[in-house]
Amino acid sequence: MITAQKIQMVDLKSQYEKIKLDVDKGIQEVINNTAFINGPAVKEFQKDLETYLNVKHVIPCANGTDALQIAMMALGLKPGDEVITADFTYVATAEVIGLLGLIPVLVDVKEDTFEISIEAIEKKITPKTKAIVPVHLYGQCCNMEAIMALAKKHNLFVIEDVAQALGADYMFADGSKKKAGTIGNVGCTSFFPSKNLGCYGDGGAMYTNDDELAAKLRMIAHHGQSKQYIHDVLGVNSRLDTIQAAVLKVKLKQLDNYAKARNNAADFYDKAFANHPKIKTPTRAKFSTHVFHQYTLKLNGVDRDKLREFLAERNIPSMIYYPIPLHKQNAFKSDRNKEADLPITMKLCASVISLPMHTELSNETLKFITDSVLEFCK
Numbered sequence: 480m481i482t483a484q485k486i487q488m489v490d491l492k493s494q495y496e497k498i499k500l501d502v503d504k505g506i507q508e509v510i511n512n513t514a515f516i517n518g519p520a521v522k523e524f525q526k527d528l529e530t531y532l533n534v535k536h537v538i539p540c541a542n543g544t545d546a547l548q549i550a551m552m553a554l555g556l557k558p559g560d561e562v563i564t565a566d567f568t569y570v571a572t573a574e575v576i577g578l579l580g581l582i583p584v585l586v587d588v589k590e591d592t593f594e595i596s597i598e599a600i601e602k603k604i605t606p607k608t609k610a611i612v613p614v615h616l617y618g619q620c621c622n623m624e625a626i627m628a629l630a631k632k633h634n635l636f637v638i639e640d641v642a643q644a645l646g647a648d649y650m651f652a653d654g655s656k657k658k659a660g661t662i663g664n665v666g667c668t669s670f671f672p673s674k675n676l677g678c679y680g681d682g683g684a685m686y687t688n689d690d691e692l693a694a695k696l697r698m699i700a701h702h703g704q705s706k707q708y709i710h711d712v713l714g715v716n717s718r719l720d721t722i723q724a725a726v727l728k729v730k731l732k733q734l735d736n737y738a739k740a741r742n743n744a745a746d747f748y749d750k751a752f753a754n755h756p757k758i759k760t761p762t763r764a765k766f767s768t769h770v771f772h773q774y775t776l777k778l779n780g781v782d783r784d785k786l787r788e789f790l791a792e793r794n795i796p797s798m799i800y801y802p803i804p805l806h807k808q809n810a811f812k813s814d815r816n817k818e819a820d821l822p823i824t825m826k827l828c829a830s831v832i833s834l835p836m837h838t839e840l841s842n843e844t845l846k847f848i849t850d851s852v853l854e855f856c857k
C-alpha cells in the first residue's frame with residue numbers, strides 16, 4: 480500500500496519540481512525588472528496563447544470570473560436581459576449574470592456527457608434572451624455546432640466558459656477543428672492553480688476573433704479607458720500579474736503533455752471500471768477531445784458518502800462537483816428555474832464523484848485508487 484505518500488486531488492508540487500528551473504528563472508526576471516504590472520511577460524504570454532489557440536485576440540485579466548463579467552459587459556448586455564446557462568456548473572458562471580442585473584436562466588444538462596442540453600436551451604428562449612453561456616464541464620466541449628446554430632437563429636451571443644477545458648479541440652461535422660473557446664463570440668478561461676493551465680495565484684483570460692469586441696474587452700478590463708485618463712465606459716480593474724504570466728509562459732509549453740498525462744490517467748480509470756454495474760465512467764463526446772479537468776464517475780446503488788469515507792481512511796481524496804445545483808442555492812432562488820425542469824442535474828448532484836486527476840499520477844497510485852473503489856463497490 481502506498482498510504483505513506485499522500486495522494487492529492489491535484490499535485491502541483493511534483494509538477495513544479497519538473498519545471499522549477501524555468502519557472503524560478505521567469506519569476507526572478509520579473510522581480511529583477513520590477514515590472515510587476517503589465518510587464519513584458521504578460522504580452523509574451525498573450526501572444527503565445529493566441530498562437531496556441533489559433534485565435535486573433537487574447538485579453539488577459541485577473542481571474543475567470545472577471546473574464547465572464549467583462550465579456551457580458553463588453554457585449555452590451557443590459558439589466559433584465561436573459562442569459563441561459565447550465566444549472567450544473569460552478570457558481571461563477573451564474574454569479575456574474577446576476578451581479579450585472581441580468582437574469583440567469585438555468586437549464587438542464589445531458590446525463591451522459593454533462594454538457595448543456597440543446598433541447599433545454601431551446602425551450603427557454605424568449606424575446607428577452609440575449610446570450611447563451613455553454614460551460615465545457617470537466618474538460619470536454621459542449622455541442623458547439625448546435626449551440627451556434629441556435630444562437631444564429633435567435634440572434635444570441637455565445638460566451639464560452641472554458642475555465643475547465645483550455646486546450647480541448649472541438650471537431651466540426653465537416654472535419655475541421657477549433658480550440659474550445661474560439662467558436663462563440665468570446666471564450667472565458669481561468670488560470671486558477673488547479674485548472675489545466677494553472678498559475679501560482681489567480682489569473683484569467685478572454686479570447687475572441689472579433690477585432691471590435693477585443694478592443695471593448697481590453698478597454699473594460701482597464702477601467703473603461705480608451706486613452707490615458709480618457710474613460711469612455713464604466714470598466715473594472717482586472718489584470719494578469721506579470722509574475723503569473725511568467726509562470727504561465729513556461730506551463731503553456733507543457734499544456735499538451737499535461738493533457739496527455741491526464742488522458743492516460745483517465746484511460747486507466749476507464750479500464751478498471753469498465754462495464755461495472757454500479758459505476759459509470761465518463762462518456763467521451765464524438766465532437767470533442769477531453770482534457771480531463773476532472774474525472775467524474777456516476778454511481779448507481781452505492782452509498783456515496785460511505786465510499787468517500789472508505790477512501791478517505793486510505794488517504795484517497797475525492798470530491799463532489801457539484802453537490803447542490805445552482806437553482807437550489809439561495810443566491811439564485813427564482814420562480815423561473817424550477818426543479819421539475821432540471822431532473823438530470825438533480826440526479827447528477829446526488830450521484831457524481833470525482834477522483835484524483837492531475838498530471839503526476841503514477842500507475843501504482845491509480846491502481847491503489849481503483850482497487851479501493853472496486854473493493855467498496857463490490
Ligand SMILES: *Cc1c(COP(=O)(O)O)cnc(C)c1O
Pocket residue numbers: 542543544545568569571572614640642643668669670671681682683
Ligand atoms: C474555475 C471556474 C470559473 C472561475 O474561475 P476563477 O478564476 O476562479 O474566477 C468559472 N467557471 C468555471 C466552470 C470554473 O470551473
